[in-house]
Amino acid sequence: MNIFFQQVLNGLTLGSVYSLVALGLTLVYGILHIPNFAHGAFFMVGAYISFYVAGDLGANFWVAMIVSAAAVAVMAMISERLIFHPLRNSPALHDMIAAIGLLLFLEAVxxxxxxxxxxxxxxxxxTILRFADLTAPAQRVLIIGAAIVLMIGLQIFLRRTTTGSTIVATAQNREGAALVGISPLKVSLLTFAISGALAAVAATLFAPINLIYPAMGHLVILKAFVIIILGGMGSIPGAIVGGMVIGFAESFGAFYISNNYKDIIAFVLLVFILSLRPQGLFPSEVR
Amino acid sequence: MRVDYRMEYVFYGILLLAAVAFPFFATNEYQVYVMALAFIWAISAMGLNLIAGYTGQLNLAHAGFMAIGAYTVGLLTVDYGVPFWLAFLLAGPIAAVVGFFAGILSLRLKTHFFSIFTLCVGYIIYLLIEKGDSFTHGPVGVIGIPAPSIGPLVFDTTTSVYFLVLAFLVLTIWVMRRLVRSIVGRSFVAIRNSDDLAEALGINLMRTKVLAFTLSTFIAGLSGGLFAGFVRFLGPDLAREYHTFDLIAFVLVGGIGTLMGPVLGAVALTWVTQSLQFLENYRMIVFGPMLILLVMFFPHGIIGTFGIWMARRRANAGKRSNTQAVLPSRSGEEARANA
Known part of the structure; x- marks a missing residue:
C-alpha cells in the first residue's frame, strides 16, 4: 500500500511540475502560435536565480521564489520585445530558430x-509527514499544494478578471480582440511574463528534489511539448491533464516497468497516441 | 537561360577546384580535418534541406537518423567484423527504412506538431542508443572503427579521407541537383508552397512527403556512415537534438531551399565556430545571438539573398527593355527554388 501511495505521490509531484511548465508554454502558444523552445531555458534560469538568492544571499525559500519569478518574467518580456515581436510576420521556422538561439545563449551565460x-x-x-502507515516528504506535498494553488489562481485570473480575459480573447481571435480595443502588445508582454514566472516557480519548487545544471531544462521542455500536444496546443485544462498523465505514466512506468527507460515513456506515449489520434487527446478550443 | 547555366557551371568549377586545392594550401593537417568534417555535416545538412527547405517540413530528428547510419557502420564493423564498405552500403538504406516508418507516422501531422513529434522521435533514438548497453555500447560509445579501404588503398591519413568525403559531397550535390529539378523535386516545392494547391494539382501529398522524408533520412544515414569512417569513434550524443539545431543553422545561413546553401553554410559556420574556439565553452554566447540576428535581418541566407538580388537585377533590366514585367518578389521566390 505504501509503495503504491509513494508512486501516486511521485506522479502527482512530477505531474505538478510538468503542468506548470506546460501551462506557460501553452499560454504563449495561444498568443504567438509558435512553440517556444526557449521556455526550457527560462525554467533553468529560474532555478539558478533561486539557487543564487537562497544560497549566496541567504534569503528565505519563498523570497527566492518570488525574486526568481519576477526576474524570469522580466527576462521573458525582454525576449518578447527584442526577438519574438520583430519576427511576428516571419515564417514559423524563423521563430523556432530564434528561440533556439536564445536557448543556446541563456545556457552559455x-x-x-x-x-x-x-x-x-x-x-x-x-520533515516527513505521516498518516497511518503512509509517509510523505513535506517538499513533495509542498510542490503539489503550490501547483494546485497556482493553477486555480491562474484559472480565476483568466476567467474572472478583465485583464485575464484579454489574454483568452486574443488567443481566440487576434483581430477581433484588437477591434474591441485590446492592445495585442500588452497582451503578449503579459503572457510572456506569466509564462516566465510559471517556469521559474516550477523550477524553484522542483529544484530541492532535483539537481541544478545548465542542461536541466532540456528534458522538461521536451516533455512539456509532449504535454501540450497531447492536451491540445493552447488549451489550459489540456496542459494540466496532460501534465498529470505524463507524471503518472513516468512514476508508475519507472517503478513497474524499468527505471532505466523512464524518460522514454513520455515520448513513446506521445508517438503511440498521435499514431492513433493525430489531432491529440483534446483538440484545443483555441487554434 | 543558357547564360545562367554556364555561369553556374563556372561557379561549381571554381568551388570544386578550391576544394581539391585546399589540402595543398592548408598550413596544417588539422585544417584539412576540420574541412572534411564540415563536408560530412554539409552532406547531412543537404538531406535536412531536402525535407525542411524544399518540402517545408522541419524534421528535428535528423541527427538521430545520422546516428543510425553511423552506428550501422560502427556496430557492424567493430562487433560483427563486417568489412567497412559493406557496412557503409547499409548505412543509408537502414536509416531510410527507419525513416520510412517514422515518416508514415509523423507526416500525418502538420507544421509544429510534425516538428515536435520528430523532436520526440530523435530523443527516442538517442535514449535507445544510450540505454541499449548490450547492443550499442551505451554511453561508452563505439571505439576502433576500421579505416575505409579499397584494395591496397587505405584511407587512414586525413588528406586521403578528405578526398573520399569530397567525392561523396560532389556525388550528393549532383544527385540533389538532378532531383530538385526533376518533376519529383518540383512536387516537393509545390507542397512547401501550399499543401492544398499541391493536392489540387494531383500530387499525392502523403506519398510525396514520405518519399522526401525517406530520401532525406537516406542522406542522413550516408553522412553518418562517412562520419563513422572518418572520426572512427561514436558516442550516443551524435543523435542529440543540438546536432539537429547545428544542421538547421547550416541550412539557414547558407540559404534554406537552395542547392548549395547547406554546403556553404556548413563550411562557413564550421570556420566561424573554429575561430571562436578561443572562447571555449562560452562560444555559444556569441553564436546564439548571431543565430537570432541572422533570422531577423538575413532570413534567406547567403545564396537566397544573392538569388533575390540577381532576380531583382534581371527584373529591372527586363523593365528597361520593356519586355514582360516580372514582379521582383515573385521571381525572387523562383530564383530561390531554382538556385
Whole structure:
C-alpha cells in the first residue's frame, strides 16, 4: 500500500511540475502560435536565480521564489520585445530558430557564471509527514499544494478578471480582440511574463528534489511539448491533464516497468497516441 | 537561360577546384580535418534541406537518423567484423527504412506538431542508443572503427579521407541537383508552397512527403556512415537534438531551399565556430545571438539573398527593355527554388 501511495505521490509531484511548465508554454502558444523552445531555458534560469538568492544571499525559500519569478518574467518580456515581436510576420521556422538561439545563449551565460557543475538547492522543509502507515516528504506535498494553488489562481485570473480575459480573447481571435480595443502588445508582454514566472516557480519548487545544471531544462521542455500536444496546443485544462498523465505514466512506468527507460515513456506515449489520434487527446478550443 | 547555366557551371568549377586545392594550401593537417568534417555535416545538412527547405517540413530528428547510419557502420564493423564498405552500403538504406516508418507516422501531422513529434522521435533514438548497453555500447560509445579501404588503398591519413568525403559531397550535390529539378523535386516545392494547391494539382501529398522524408533520412544515414569512417569513434550524443539545431543553422545561413546553401553554410559556420574556439565553452554566447540576428535581418541566407538580388537585377533590366514585367518578389521566390 505504501509503495503504491509513494508512486501516486511521485506522479502527482512530477505531474505538478510538468503542468506548470506546460501551462506557460501553452499560454504563449495561444498568443504567438509558435512553440517556444526557449521556455526550457527560462525554467533553468529560474532555478539558478533561486539557487543564487537562497544560497549566496541567504534569503528565505519563498523570497527566492518570488525574486526568481519576477526576474524570469522580466527576462521573458525582454525576449518578447527584442526577438519574438520583430519576427511576428516571419515564417514559423524563423521563430523556432530564434528561440533556439536564445536557448543556446541563456545556457552559455548560465554556464559562464555558475559553471557546468551540478548544484543543489537545500529543501526548505525536510520533515516527513505521516498518516497511518503512509509517509510523505513535506517538499513533495509542498510542490503539489503550490501547483494546485497556482493553477486555480491562474484559472480565476483568466476567467474572472478583465485583464485575464484579454489574454483568452486574443488567443481566440487576434483581430477581433484588437477591434474591441485590446492592445495585442500588452497582451503578449503579459503572457510572456506569466509564462516566465510559471517556469521559474516550477523550477524553484522542483529544484530541492532535483539537481541544478545548465542542461536541466532540456528534458522538461521536451516533455512539456509532449504535454501540450497531447492536451491540445493552447488549451489550459489540456496542459494540466496532460501534465498529470505524463507524471503518472513516468512514476508508475519507472517503478513497474524499468527505471532505466523512464524518460522514454513520455515520448513513446506521445508517438503511440498521435499514431492513433493525430489531432491529440483534446483538440484545443483555441487554434 | 543558357547564360545562367554556364555561369553556374563556372561557379561549381571554381568551388570544386578550391576544394581539391585546399589540402595543398592548408598550413596544417588539422585544417584539412576540420574541412572534411564540415563536408560530412554539409552532406547531412543537404538531406535536412531536402525535407525542411524544399518540402517545408522541419524534421528535428535528423541527427538521430545520422546516428543510425553511423552506428550501422560502427556496430557492424567493430562487433560483427563486417568489412567497412559493406557496412557503409547499409548505412543509408537502414536509416531510410527507419525513416520510412517514422515518416508514415509523423507526416500525418502538420507544421509544429510534425516538428515536435520528430523532436520526440530523435530523443527516442538517442535514449535507445544510450540505454541499449548490450547492443550499442551505451554511453561508452563505439571505439576502433576500421579505416575505409579499397584494395591496397587505405584511407587512414586525413588528406586521403578528405578526398573520399569530397567525392561523396560532389556525388550528393549532383544527385540533389538532378532531383530538385526533376518533376519529383518540383512536387516537393509545390507542397512547401501550399499543401492544398499541391493536392489540387494531383500530387499525392502523403506519398510525396514520405518519399522526401525517406530520401532525406537516406542522406542522413550516408553522412553518418562517412562520419563513422572518418572520426572512427561514436558516442550516443551524435543523435542529440543540438546536432539537429547545428544542421538547421547550416541550412539557414547558407540559404534554406537552395542547392548549395547547406554546403556553404556548413563550411562557413564550421570556420566561424573554429575561430571562436578561443572562447571555449562560452562560444555559444556569441553564436546564439548571431543565430537570432541572422533570422531577423538575413532570413534567406547567403545564396537566397544573392538569388533575390540577381532576380531583382534581371527584373529591372527586363523593365528597361520593356519586355514582360516580372514582379521582383515573385521571381525572387523562383530564383530561390531554382538556385
Amino acid at each position: 548560465v554556464q559562464a557564471i555558475w559553471g557546468a557543475d551540478f548544484h543543489r538547492l537545500p529543501a526548505p522543509y525536510t
